[in-house]
Each structure stands twice: as structure tokens, then as C-alpha cells.
Amino acid sequence: xxxxxxxxxxxxxxxxxxxxxxxxxxxxxxxxxxxxxxxxxxxxxxxxxxxxxxxxxxxxxxxxxxxxxxxxxxxxxxxxxxxxxxxxxxxxxxxxxxxxxxxxxxxxxxxxxxxxxxxxxxxxxxxxxxxxxxxxxxxxxxxxxxxxxxxxxxxxxxxxxxxxxxxxxxxxxxxxxxxxxxxxxxxxxxxxxxxxxxxxxxxxxxxxxxxxxxxxxxxxxxxxxxxxxxxxxxxxxxxxxxxxxxxxxxxxxxxxxxxxxxxxxxxxxxxxxxxxxxxxxxxxxxxxxxxxxxxxxxxxxxxxxxxxx
Amino acid sequence: xxxxxxxxxxxxxxxxxxxxxxxxxxxxxxxxxxxxxxxxxxxxxxxxxxxxxxxxxxxxxxxxxxxxxxxxxxxxxxxxxxxxxxxxxxxxxxxxxxxxxxxxxxxxxxxxxxxxxxxxxxxxxxxxxxxxxxxxxxxxxxxxxxxxxxxxxxxxxxxxxxxxxxxxxxxxxxxxxxxxxxxxxxxxxxxxxxxxxxxxxxxxxxxxxxxxxxxxxxxxxxxxxxxxxxxxxxxxxxxxxxxxxxxxxxxxxxxxxxxxxxxxxxxxxxxxxxxxxxxxxxxxxxxxxxxxxxxxxxxxxxxxxxxxxxxxxxxxxxxxxxxxxxxxxxxxxxxxxxxxxxxxxxxxxxxxxxxxxxxxxxxxxxxxxxxxxxxxxxxxxxxxxxxxxxxxxxxxxxxxxxxxxxxxxxxxxxxxxxxxxxxxxxxxxxxxxxxxxxxxxxxxxxxxxxxxxxxxxxxxxxxxxxxxxxxxxxxxxxxxxxxxxxxxxxxxxxxxxxxxxxxxxxxxxxxxxxxxxxxxxxxxxxxxxxxxxxxxxxxx
Numbered sequence: 001x002x003x004x005x006x007x008x009x010x011x012x013x014x015x016x017x018x019x020x021x022x023x024x025x026x027x028x029x030x031x032x033x034x035x036x037x038x039x040x041x042x043x044x045x046x047x048x049x050x051x052x053x054x055x056x057x058x059x060x061x062x063x064x065x066x067x068x069x070x071x072x073x074x075x076x077x078x079x080x081x082x083x084x085x086x087x088x089x090x091x092x093x094x095x096x097x098x099x100x101x102x103x104x105x106x107x108x109x110x111x112x113x114x115x116x117x118x119x120x121x122x123x124x125x126x127x128x129x130x131x132x133x134x135x136x137x138x139x140x141x142x143x144x145x146x147x148x149x150x151x152x153x154x155x156x157x158x159x160x161x162x163x164x165x166x167x168x169x170x171x172x173x174x175x176x177x178x179x180x181x182x183x184x185x186x187x188x189x190x191x192x193x194x195x196x197x198x199x200x201x202x203x204x205x206x207x208x209x210x211x212x213x214x215x216x217x218x219x220x221x222x223x224x225x226x227x228x229x230x231x232x233x234x235x236x237x238x239x240x241x242x243x244x245x246x247x248x249x250x251x252x253x254x255x256x257x258x259x260x261x262x263x264x265x266x267x268x269x270x271x272x273x274x275x276x277x278x279x280x281x282x283x284x285x286x287x288x289x290x291x292x293x294x295x296x297x298x299x300x301x302x303x304x305x306x307x308x309x
Numbered sequence: 310x311x312x313x314x315x316x317x318x319x320x321x322x323x324x325x326x327x328x329x330x331x332x333x334x335x336x337x338x339x340x341x342x343x344x345x346x347x348x349x350x351x352x353x354x355x356x357x358x359x360x361x362x363x364x365x366x367x368x369x370x371x372x373x374x375x376x377x378x379x380x381x382x383x384x385x386x387x388x389x390x391x392x393x394x395x396x397x398x399x400x401x402x403x404x405x406x407x408x409x410x411x412x413x414x415x416x417x418x419x420x421x422x423x424x425x426x427x428x429x430x431x432x433x434x435x436x437x438x439x440x441x442x443x444x445x446x447x448x449x450x451x452x453x454x455x456x457x458x459x460x461x462x463x464x465x466x467x468x469x470x471x472x473x474x475x476x477x478x479x480x481x482x483x484x485x486x487x488x489x490x491x492x493x494x495x496x497x498x499x500x501x502x503x504x505x506x507x508x509x510x511x512x513x514x515x516x517x518x519x520x521x522x523x524x525x526x527x528x529x530x531x532x533x534x535x536x537x538x539x540x541x542x543x544x545x546x547x548x549x550x551x552x553x554x555x556x557x558x559x560x561x562x563x564x565x566x567x568x569x570x571x572x573x574x575x576x577x578x579x580x581x582x583x584x585x586x587x588x589x590x591x592x593x594x595x596x597x598x599x600x601x602x603x604x605x606x607x608x609x610x611x612x613x614x615x616x617x618x619x620x621x622x623x624x625x626x627x628x629x630x631x632x633x634x635x636x637x638x639x640x641x642x643x644x645x646x647x648x649x650x651x652x653x654x655x656x657x658x659x660x661x662x663x664x665x666x667x668x669x670x671x672x673x674x675x676x677x678x679x680x681x682x683x684x685x686x687x688x689x690x691x692x693x694x695x696x697x698x699x700x701x702x703x704x705x706x707x708x709x710x711x712x713x714x715x716x717x718x719x720x721x722x723x724x725x726x727x728x729x730x731x732x733x734x735x736x737x738x739x740x741x742x743x744x745x746x747x748x749x750x751x752x753x754x755x756x757x758x759x760x761x762x763x764x765x766x767x768x769x770x771x772x773x774x775x776x777x778x779x780x781x782x783x784x785x786x787x788x789x790x791x792x793x794x795x796x797x798x799x800x801x802x803x804x805x806x807x808x809x810x811x812x813x814x815x816x817x818x819x820x821x822x823x824x825x826x827x828x829x830x831x832x833x834x835x836x837x838x839x840x841x842x843x844x845x846x847x848x849x
Contacts, residue, residue, distance in 0.1 A: 031728070032728075032729050032730075033735045036734050036738060037729075038354070038439065045442070047456055047458070048454075051435060055437065083353045083354055084351070084352070086527060094527070158567070164567060164569055165563045166555075166560045166563050166564045168553070169529035170529070254557060254560070256560070257555055257556050257563075259554065270697060270729065272729070
């Protein structure tokens with residue numbers, strides 16, 4: 001187990017370097033000069049542009065820029081934004097806590113609501129309540145998230161007045177609940193459907209019949225025998241989902257004025273702030289890698305037949 | 310500091326995992342008594358006076374600084390603020406006397422040196438100040454800010470401190486209206502703290518204006534409070550201003566209608582239809598010093614050929630400006646009638662008859678003129694614009710539609726979008742344009758000179774189309790040397806008429822500034838730079 005985890009952690013290093021290189025090259029390949037664009041419509045003389053580039057090391061060859069970036073990264077330096085001259089670490093430090101909270105809320109909503117709905121429907125497959133769930137989840141899957149966001153904003157904020165329509169700059173936790181619910185509802189539909197199918201299928205399996213025949217109490221049959229085995233596909237989905245949520249929902253964040261990771265990446269992309277994009281994307285890659293490792297480890301917990309040497 | 314910030318957010322993330330508590334700290338400042346809550350976008354640059362060339366940073370500077378002159382928020386006229394007097398005998402050597410009794414909010418006196426140091430800083434190449442070119446008229450600029458290579462001097466030779474309150478300025482050329490340019494933020498004085506501890510100053514700027522910065526959280530909020538001891542005549546009439554960052558103007562507008570915000574200074578285009586119903590008379594739509602034009606690539610021989618001025622004039626007359634400004638812009642633009650802006654007023658050089666019939670929609674004559682001039686080079690007019698900001702596609706399509714209809718040819722004109730603004734500017738700088746391209750000009754200071762010289766003078770800084778005309782250049786030189794302001798304006802207008810006859814660029818429309826506000830505040834107005842006049846706002 002320990003060796004397995006160590007090996008997986010070591011594998012992350014080449015993936016990490018490879019992904020930073022790829023994103024770095026992609027940003028470099030984009031057309032347009034971010035330093036020139038700083039001046040807007042106004043003209044800025046070439047000497048000024050050359051000076052700014054020299055200060056930021058942007059006049060060096062691409063491989064040298066990448067080497068400097070990587071060297072800085074290992075010393076905890078994510079680089080500096082071209083326009084604002086703000087350290088990228090500060091930008092990340094501002095955006096990530098907001099997105100982490102938004103993700104946790106959305107994730108908790110997805111897990112709690114999704115799994116209970118799935119179990120609820122799966123236990124009585126092909127009944128009225130099962131079909132009801134299928135219709136509801138189909139609706140959530142087919143409606144684009146921004147439609148959902150605007151509807152929720154209109155209904156809960158403007159009509160009912162339960163919440164504020166947009167999140168303030170401080171992004172208090174209770175303000176994030178509505179965006180989190182909107183953000184989590186697509187995953188919720190998938191989780192509910194996955195759980196439902198898995199539960200309905202496992203209900204007919206041999207070990208379930210054995211458990212019932214042994215005369216185990218119903219709570220134990222469902223809570224331990226059925227759930228543990230039914231969770232494997234759901235956990236797989238949730239593992240990648242947490243990465244997607246962290247990557248930021250540009251549209252939802254935009255509608256609710258959440259100044260999180262998605263918003264910052266979008267802004268940085270528009271103004272070609274290479275170091276900001278690379279820094280944030282790299283962190284998201286790490287989140288993906290870690291969450292997929294946790295998912296793999298959870299398999300062993302859920303299904304005793306799986307062992308890691 | 311960076312380590313601390315990282316530690317803070319890690320701690321925050323951990324705390325959140327344990328119990329979903331609020332992180333980030335600080336209240337959102339909503340509804341504090343006497344405080345105006347205004348929308349903001351994080352400035353795209355550090356908040357140094359000579360480094361700020363956009364509205365968001367401009368808002369802060371307008372509250373934080375007062376310069377030698379200040380543009381009257383209503384008329385745009387440059388009035389003395391810190392200047393006791395600015396005298397010249399030859400329109401080239403100026404002696405500036407600073408008023409007594411002004412201090413920065415940290416107690417330091419505002420002296421002649423505060424100005425000279427600030428201007429030397431702003432002009433120097435190594436300080437990377439975006440507005441450095443403002444100091445280009447001062448002698449010695451080519452030494453501290455050469456076009457190529459390194460600076461060979463540390464300070465502008467044209468600036469001399471005489472005594473605590475007097476300094477002299479020598480310009481590179483005659484420029485009679487130069488004192489009128491001094492209302493721009495780039496010419497603001499700076500305290501010693503700016504030079505002694507630059508990072509600390511940027512984190513919490515100190516100025517000499519009616520407000521002080523209480524706190525500044527980059528990317529989210531700036532809290533500005535009234536400075537009680539402000540010595541100037543234009544004291545703040547409210548307790549302070551909270552500038553709050555929004556992801557875009559749509560979310561800001563939503564917050565305004567929900568009562569969480571008092572002032573948005575940019576009503577989103579999609580809401581223009583509802584704005585009267587939502588806000589009633591709390592919606593402002595007033596002229597700003599911005600003109601949109603179509604510029605031409607004169608480095609392309611086909612556009613520089615003889616007779617092409619007829620084609621350009623014809624194209625101008627094929628554009629139905631009235632209809633486009635009404636339907637697409639919902640009257641937030643006004644059809645252009647000259648190459649300046651209504652904010653200058655008639656005394657300042659604005660003339661709504663100058664363009665005349667060349668700016669009127671006359672499809673039949675347009676068709677005739679284009680044919681006489683030899684037709685559109687290449688057969689198809691491609692209007693280049695950047696597609697990422699400002700909904701340019703809509704109006705470019707409308708302009709093309711109008712031209713196509715007038716010329717009776719469905720293929721006469723088409724839009725040529727460029728993905729990003731950065732790429733658009735790069736292509737213009739690299740002279741890659743083959744047809745007309747979108748050009749916008751926001752004035753630096755409300756002078757007719759600023760609408761003409763930087764844009765159309767030979768090799769001027771923003772002459773992107775590289776238009777050149779000896780007669781025009783000569784008239785501009787004469788106008789700058791003219792010491793009588795009235796005569797100077799007439800000379801500038803004469804130069805503008807040369808640009809008109811050649812149709813150097815097609816004027817499209819003047820842009821308005823728009824703003825909406827809540828019923829919590831009153832006395833809201835936009836100045837000619839479309840920045841809200843914050844110190845005048847009162848809280849009900």
C-alpha cells in the first residue's frame with residue numbers, strides 16, 4: 001500500500017512537468033503581444049515595450065523562459081503578471097480559497113443529494129418514484145448550466161428574495177450556496193443515475209440473496225453490503241468531478257460574480273497572462289492527480305477483493 | 310509576504326474543510342452610513358499616476374490626487390487647482406507657481422519638487438510608465454526616454470526647481486495650450502513615500518486629493534474614505550466610496566437592481582432596453598471624450614493612390630450613422646459630425662457642421678463617388694476589428710450592410726474579425742492591415758489638439774494608418790505656436806478641414822458615458838472622461 005502510494009506520487013512529477021510545458025508552449029503560440037496590448041489604443045514606443053519585456057524576462061528564447069519559470073516554481077515563485085505586476089501566487093491565493101469552498105459545497109450537495117436520491121429510486125426500480133427521478137435528472141442534464149443559473153438567480157434572489165443575486169467580493173460562505181447548488185446539479189443528475197443503476201443491479205446479485213437468506217437486518221443489508229459495492233462507479237465519477245469543479249465553472253462563476261479560479265483563468269487567457277494560466281492550470285492538474293489517487297485507494301476500501309501491493 | 314499569503318489560504322482551506330466558516334475576512338462594507346458603493350474593475354496596471362490610462366484606475370486617481378489644473382466636471386474647462394499661476398512669454402518657457410497650504414494626506418507639504426520628481430519618474434524609460442509620452446513635450450525627454458536603447462539622463466533637462474513653490478518648464482517646441490494638458494492624472498504630484506517605499510505606497514497609495522485609501526484588497530475591493538483635512542475647495546460630500554470589483558458589468562447591474570450597489574458606471578448593452586424601466590431617471594447617458602472612426606492603411610499603395618479620397622468619402626456617405634446608433638447602440642452613441650468630440654464645446658473646437666455632407670447618409674451620391682474614385686481596392690472592403698471586447702461585430706456588420714445596400718453590391722463590404730485585442734494591436738503595429746480598421750480615440754485631455762495631432766500628424770504616436778499630409782502638419786505647427794487660444798482653435802479647425810477633404814479617417818460616432826445609480830444616492834454625474842464625479846455625490 002505505502003509503496004503503491006509512493007510510486008503514484010513519483011509518477012506525478014513527469015506529468016506535472018509535461019503539463020506545465022504543454023500549457024506554457026500553448027500560451028506562447030497564441031497570437032498577439034500581451035505587452036503591446038497593455039497600452040490599449042494608445043501608442044507605446046518600442047523602447048518601452050523592450051524595457052518591460054526585459055524586466056519580465058520575456059525577451060529570452062522560449063526554452064529559457066520555461067526553464068526560468070520552472071526554476072522559480074520550485075522556489076515557490078509562480079511568476080509575475082505582466083499588466084498588474086502582481087505576483088501570480090497572490091492571484092492564486094485570492095482565487096483558490098473561494099473556489100475550494102464553492103467546490104466543497106457543490107461536492108457535498110452532489111454527494112448527499114445525489115446518492116440518497118439514487119438509492120431511494122434504485123431500491124424500487126421501475127416504480128413511479130424511479131421514473132420521477134429519471135425525468136428530473138434528464139431535465140438537469142439537458143438544461144444548460146447558465147440557463148439554470150439565471151433561473152435560480154431570478155427565482156431565489158429576485159422573486160423570493162431568499163439570497164442575494166450576486167456574491168460580494170468577500171464571498172461569504174452563505175452567499176456561495178446558490179452558485180454551489182447550480183454548479184453541483186449537473187453532477188447530481190449523473191451521480192443519482194449512476195447510483196440508481198448500480199443499486200438496482202446489485203439488488204439482484206448472489207451476495208445480496210445470501211445476505212437476505214442469512215436473515216441480516218435490512219439496514220445492514222443496504223447500508224453495508226449493497227452500498228459498498230454500488231459505490232465504485234459513483235466514486236470513480238466523483239473523483240474526476242472534483243477536478244472539473246475545481247477547474248472552475250467560468251459561466252456559473254461569471255453569472256454569480258464569483259471571483260474564483262475559472263474567472264481568473266478566463267481573464268488571464270483574454271489578456272494572455274501566460275504565467276497566470278500556467279500556474280493555475282498546473283495546480284488543477286495536481287488536484288486531478290491527487291483526487292484520482294484517492295479514488296484508486298478508495299476502491300480497496302469499498303471492495304475487499306482489490307488489493308494494492 | 311508571499312509565504313504568509315499562501316499560509317493564510319492553506320489555513321483557510323483547512324478551516325473550511327473542518328467547518329464551513331467564512332474566509333477571506335473583512336466585511337463587504339455594504340451600507341455603511343454615508344458611503345457610496347460603486348462598481349469597479351481591477352485596474353489593469355499598478356496604481357501609479359503616470360501608469361494609468363484606463364477608466365478603472367482613473368476613478369481612484371481622480372479621488373486620490375489633485376494636480377496643477379483640474380478639468381471642470383461639467384464643462385471640461387481646465388481650471389487652476391494647485392497652480393497659483395502658470396506664466397509664459399514665448400509659449401515655450403513656462404514658470405509654474407504652486408499654491409501654498411497644500412499637503413499630502415500623510416502631512417507632507419506639496420512643493421514644486423513634488424511635481425518635478427513625479428514628472429521625472431513618469432518620463433523615465435526604466436520606470437515603465439504607460440503615460441510617459443505625456444512628458445514628451447518637455448525638453449530632455451529624448452534623453453530619459455530614447456526611442457531605442459538605454460536612457461542617457463536621469464532627469465528631464467527642461468524641468469528646474471526654482472524655490473519651494475516655483476519651477477520652470479522648457480518645452481521642445483511652442484505649445485501655447487500646454488498648461489491646459491496639466492489636468493491629466495499623469496501630471497499629479499507625488500509624496501516622498503512613493504519613492505522611498507514604493508511597494509508600501511502601491512499597497513496603500515497616499516495622495517493629496519479629497520479621499521484617502523483606507524484599505525486595498527487587490528482584485529476585490531478598495532475602501533476610500535473622506536479626508537477631513539483636505540485643503541481644496543472640492544471637498545467630498547459623502548463619507549467615502551467603496552469600490553467593489555465585479556466579474557463583468559452584467560453582475561454589477563444585477564447587484565444594482567437588487568440594492569446591493571449604489572453606482573454602476575457602465576450599463577451593459579444587453580440591459581439598455583430595460584434601463585429606463587429599471588432605473589427611471591437614475592440613468593445617465595452623457596457625451597464622453599471618445600470618438601470611433603474607421604482608419605485606413607496608407608502604407609498600402611492601393612489606399613494611398615490618387616482619387617481614393619473620393620472612395621473614402623463615398624464610403625463615409627454610405628454609412629447610415631443615425632440608424633446604427635439608434636438600433637444597435639440604443640442612443641449611447643451619437644452620429645459623428647466632425648473628428649473631435651462634443652465635450653470640447655464650440656469654444657474648444659467642436660464643430661457639428663465641419664464634416665457636412667461627407668458624414669451624411671446619401672446612398673446615391675456615395676455610389677457615384679466610389680465609382681468615380683476607381684472603386685474599392687480589391688473589390689471587397691474588409692473592415693478589421695477585434696472580436697473579444699465591446700460587441701464590435703454588431704456594428705461592423707451593420708456598417709457593411711449599409712455600405713452594401715448603398716452600393717447595390719452584396720459583396721462590397723465584409724467584417725474581418727481578429728480573435729483578441731492583443732493580436733489586433735499587433736497586426737496594426739506590424740502594418741498588416743489591407744483595408745479599413747476600427748480605431749477609437751479616448752482623449753487624454755479636453756483639447757482639440759489631442760483629437761488631431763496624435764492621430765493624424767506625420768508619424769505621430771497613434772497615427773496607426775500612417776496618414777501624412779504636409780498642409781495638415783503645417784497648420785498644426787502654426788496652431789501650437791499661436792498664443793491666442795481663440796486663434797489657435799481656428800488653426801486646428803483649419804487643419805481638421807484638410808483631414809476632412811482627404812477623408813483621412815471616416816468618423817463614425819461619438820461615444821457616450823453611461824451610468825446607473827440607486828435611490829440611496831444623488832448628485833451623480835460623469836465627467837468628460839466618463840469617470841463619475843465621486844466627491845460631488847451625496848448619500849440620502
